[in-house]
Amino acid sequence: MSTSQRRGVAVVTGGSAGVGRAVVERLAAKGFDVGIIARGGAGLDAAAGEVRKHGRDAVAVAADVADWAAVDGAATRIEDELGPMDVWVNNAMATVFSWSWEVEPDEYRRATEVTYLGQVHGTLAALHRMRPRDHGRIVNVGSALAYVGIPLQSAYCAAKFACRGFSESVRAELLHQRSAVTLSMVHLPAVNTPQFDWSETHLPKHPQPVPPIYDPEVAARHVVAAALDGRRSKVLGAWNKVIVAGGKVAPSVISHFAALSAVGGQQTDDPVRPDRPSNLWSAADDGRDHGAHGAFSDRQGGFLDPSFLASLPKTATDVGTAVADAVRFRIDRARRYRALR
Numbered sequence: 553m554s555t556s557q558r559r560g561v562a563v564v565t566g567g568s569a570g571v572g573r574a575v576v577e578r579l580a581a582k583g584f585d586v587g588i589i590a591r592g593g594a595g596l597d598a599a600a601g602e603v604r605k606h607g608r609d610a611v612a613v614a615a616d617v618a619d620w621a622a623v624d625g626a627a628t629r630i631e632d633e634l635g636p637m638d639v640w641v642n643n644a645m646a647t648v649f650s651w652s653w654e655v656e657p658d659e660y661r662r663a664t665e666v667t668y669l670g671q672v673h674g675t676l677a678a679l680h681r682m683r684p685r686d687h688g689r690i691v692n693v694g695s696a697l698a699y700v701g702i703p704l705q706s707a708y709c710a711a712k713f714a715c716r717g718f719s720e721s722v723r724a725e726l727l728h729q730r731s732a733v734t735l736s737m738v739h740l741p742a743v744n745t746p747q748f749d750w751s752e753t754h755l756p757k758h759p760q761p762v763p764p765i766y767d768p769e770v771a772a773r774h775v776v777a778a779a780l781d782g783r784r785s786k787v788l789g790a791w792n793k794v795i796v797a798g799g800k801v802a803p804s805v806i807s808h809f810a811a812l813s814a815v816g817g818q819q820t821d822d823p824v825r826p827d828r829p830s831n832l833w834s835a836a837d838d839g840r841d842h843g844a845h846g847a848f849s850d851r852q853g854g855f856l857d858p859s860f861l862a863s864l865p866k867t868a869t870d871v872g873t874a875v876a877d878a879v880r881f882r883i884d885r886a887r888r889y890r891a892l893r
Contacts, residue, residue, distance in 0.1 A: 558608070560638030561587065561636065562584040562779065565590070565617050566590055566645060567643065569747075570844055572644065573599055574768035574772035577599075581606050585610065586600075588613065589623065591831075592842075593835070595841050595842060609633075616666075620676075623670075623673040624676075631681065636687075637688060641690075641691045642670065644670045645670070645711075648752045649752070649755050649759045655754070668718070671692050675719075679733065691775055692719045693775060695708075695739055696789070698715060699787075699795075700795055722735055734782035738775050739785070740771050741789035744765050747831075748847065756824060758820045760818060768844040770788070772844075
């Protein structure tokens with residue numbers, strides 16, 4: 553059991569599994585009592601148990617972050633039982649792996665409500681309590697896909713782009729008011745979490761994270777660091793930084809690169825099982841605790857990820873092809889424009 557000194561109260565949405573679960577455990581190890589908001593009962597109970605193993609108090613609340621009243625009620629209960637919150641981490645998300653034209657309108661709406669409005673609801677719940685006290689730190693979990701859109705992830709990319717715009721706007725407002733409340737955003741790379749076993753998919757092959765794949769604890773370390781120091785923003789992973797920078801400097805090249813590499817890169821060779829669960833509309837933990845890690849532990853390791861190292865020659869070829877495609881596209885577009893004049 554940890555003997556770390558108590559540092560305050562933290563709240564984590566989506567804290568029953570994946571990155572959120574790893575964040576819950578690290579916050580507890582750092583001395584925080586933790587309020588956990590998620591839908592999966594088994595994961596919630598297990599996450600609360602991990603907090604208590606560190607000698608900290610935990611409150612687990614089953615709530616859907618797409619529901620403002622549920623989030624606000626969860627925040628009230630957590631403060632009633634643990635005390636005033638010092639940190640709020642918005643981590644809950646939902647996605648649909650699919651070609652955009654095969655995503656149903658209600659699936660777009662649901663993914664947006666969980667991923668984007670979930671962050672809005674969590675941020676507002678935290679601000680309503682932190683601002684009057686002029687104290688607290690909010691961390692919104694983002695993604696490299698908040699900067700660069702890739703195929704088969706239109707619902708998720710759009711929601712994460714929205715999360716980034718919302719976070720930057722709120723942060724500017726807090727700065728304008730000289731508030732001591734901070735808002736940070738940590739943009740994650742591909743992480744080995746259970747989401748690939750239960751996220752909604754219309755694809756024929758099982759979804760996978762695109763290498764390099766990181767351990768959930770690596771992501772949690774940076775999320776908690778932002779909660780402790782209030783940094784504005786961080787893009788995690790050297791390859792992600794290259795992609796994000798490339799999207800700013802040469803967006804057409806990055807779009808062509810994503811078109812070449814990200815369709816196959818997001819699918820394994822295994823077909824999707826007919827009985828595969830989906831967590832888009834309700835929890836898919838089937839009464840079991842799935843923890844922080846997914847099914848790709850043998851491939852995780854950042855730039856030492858063996859599957860990423862093996863893909864580097866193809867990646868270099870894809871980058872070269874993307875540059876050539878982007879140039880040809882611009883030349884062809886210029887010719888067609890001249891022909892129309």
